[in-house]
Amino acid sequence: xxxxxxxxxxxxxxxxxxxxxxxxxxxxxxxxxxxxxxxxxxxxxxxxxxxxxxxxxxxxxxxxxxxxxxxxxxxxxxxxxxxxxxxxxxxxxxxxxxxxxxxxxxxxxxxxxx
Amino acid sequence: xxxxxxxxxxxxxxxxxxxxxxxxxxxxxxxxxxxxxxxxxxxxxxxxxxxxxxxxxxxxxxxxxxxxxxxxxxxxxxxxxxxxxxxxxxxxxxxxxxxxxxxxxxxxxxxxxxx
Numbered sequence: 001x002x003x004x005x006x007x008x009x010x011x012x013x014x015x016x017x018x019x020x021x022x023x024x025x026x027x028x029x030x031x032x033x034x035x036x037x038x039x040x041x042x043x044x045x046x047x048x049x050x051x052x053x054x055x056x057x058x059x060x061x062x063x064x065x066x067x068x069x070x071x072x073x074x075x076x077x078x079x080x081x082x083x084x085x086x087x088x089x090x091x092x093x094x095x096x097x098x099x100x101x102x103x104x105x106x107x108x109x110x111x112x113x114x
Numbered sequence: 115x116x117x118x119x120x121x122x123x124x125x126x127x128x129x130x131x132x133x134x135x136x137x138x139x140x141x142x143x144x145x146x147x148x149x150x151x152x153x154x155x156x157x158x159x160x161x162x163x164x165x166x167x168x169x170x171x172x173x174x175x176x177x178x179x180x181x182x183x184x185x186x187x188x189x190x191x192x193x194x195x196x197x198x199x200x201x202x203x204x205x206x207x208x209x210x211x212x213x214x215x216x217x218x219x220x221x222x223x224x225x226x227x228x229x
Binding site: 036042043044049098100101102103105 | 118145173
């Protein structure tokens with residue numbers, strides 16, 4: 001079965017530090033990849049997505065992610081984090097059996113110290 | 115415009131009872147999804163509606179779980195004979211089409227606690 005792994009469950013950084021959150025998926029075929037974010041007290045919202053084309057995808061709030069097919073990875077990056085980036089981040093994939101059913105990672109809780 | 119809404123926001127029930135969780139999708143969205151999120155986990159797919167019909171209910175864990183969307187808008191997730199293991203946040207999402215590239219918009223969730 002398709003699965004998604006997020007390596008870090010908790011990350012603590014200081015403001016202005018660079019961020020990279022890992023995401024690996026198990027399926028070797030065509031995939032669509034997503035990062036969602038959940039700010040404290042808010043609902044899940046889409047941060048960025050990859051369907052095809054340029055493997056470097058830019059999203060909202062200065063986030064970007066790179067799809068590396070050979071590594072089955074879709075890591076999320078931001079060069080300089082802010083306190084307002086404190087949130088939980090989820091990687092999700094679809095593609096194997098369904099183009100709508102999302103398979104999710106367990107999430108990474110990111111805390112930014114002011 | 116209004117986003118996806120879910121009621122109630124919290125529900126505490128006793129083991130063995132029946133519960134209904136409601137989802138109001140974004141107006142005009144034809145696709146509706148239910149997910150379940152347990153503590154420390156990502157969301158887990160339960161069921162997908164296209165219009166009034168359940169196009170994929172493969173994620174429903176057993177026959178105690180059922181969902182309807184009679185008029186192609188509001189959906190209700192129904193859980194019979196609740197068990198403590200059903201405790202989770204139940205998320206609803208909607209999109210204005212199915213599949214890629216349609217973005218799924220999520221509601222705030224209903225936190226269900228079975229005592």
